[in-house]
Amino acid sequence: MVEQQHNIHHFARQQLKMVSDRMNARYDQLAKSAGFQEGDRVWLYHPTRRRGKSPKLRTCWEGPYTIITRINDVVNRIQRHPRAKMMVVHLDRLAPYLGLLGTSSLEEEAV
Numbered sequence: 001m002v003e004q005q006h007n008i009h010h011f012a013r014q015q016l017k018m019v020s021d022r023m024n025a026r027y028d029q030l031a032k033s034a035g036f037q038e039g040d041r042v043w044l045y046h047p048t049r050r051r052g053k054s055p056k057l058r059t060c061w062e063g064p065y066t067i068i069t070r071i072n073d074v075v076n077r078i079q080r081h082p083r084a085k086m087m088v089v090h091l092d093r094l095a096p097y098l099g100l101l102g103t104s105s106l107e108e109e110a111v
Contacts, residue, residue, distance in 0.1 A: 036076060040067045041097035044078065044089060064097040 036042060047060040065078040065087075074091040 035070065035073060035091050036067050036094065036096070038067050038069060041065070042067060042078065043095040043097050044087075045093045045095070061095065065094075 041064040043061040043063040044065050045060055046062050047055070048058070049055060050058075063080070065080050068077045068079050068086060070076055071088065075088060076091065076094065077086050077088050078094075079086045
C-alpha cells in the first residue's frame with residue numbers, strides 16, 4: 001500500500017514537471033524577449049480611473065515616450081521629453097510607437 005502511494009506520488013510529480021516545462025517553453029516563445037533599444041519611441045500603458053468617467057471610453061495609452069536606458073531585459077527607463085521626469089517601467093507596459101496614422105496622406109494633400 002505504501003509503495004503504491006509512493007509510485008502514484010512520483011508519477012504525479014513527473015507529470016506536473018512535464019506540464020510546467022511545456023508551459024514555460026510556450027510562454028518563452030511568445031514573450032517579448034528582444035524588447036526595445038535606447039532611443040526607441042514607445043507608448044506607455046497607464047490606465048487611470050476617474051469618478052464619473054467610463055473606463056471603456058478612456059484611452060489608456062500615453063506617449064510617445066523615448067527609451068532612455070535599459071536597466072535589464074524587462075525594465076526600461078523612459079522619458080516623455082528632455083525636461084520631464086524619468087519613469088522606470090516594465091516591458092509589458094510598453095508598445096512600439098509607429099507615429100500618428102494618416103499624417104503622411106494629410107501632408108501629401110497639403111503640398
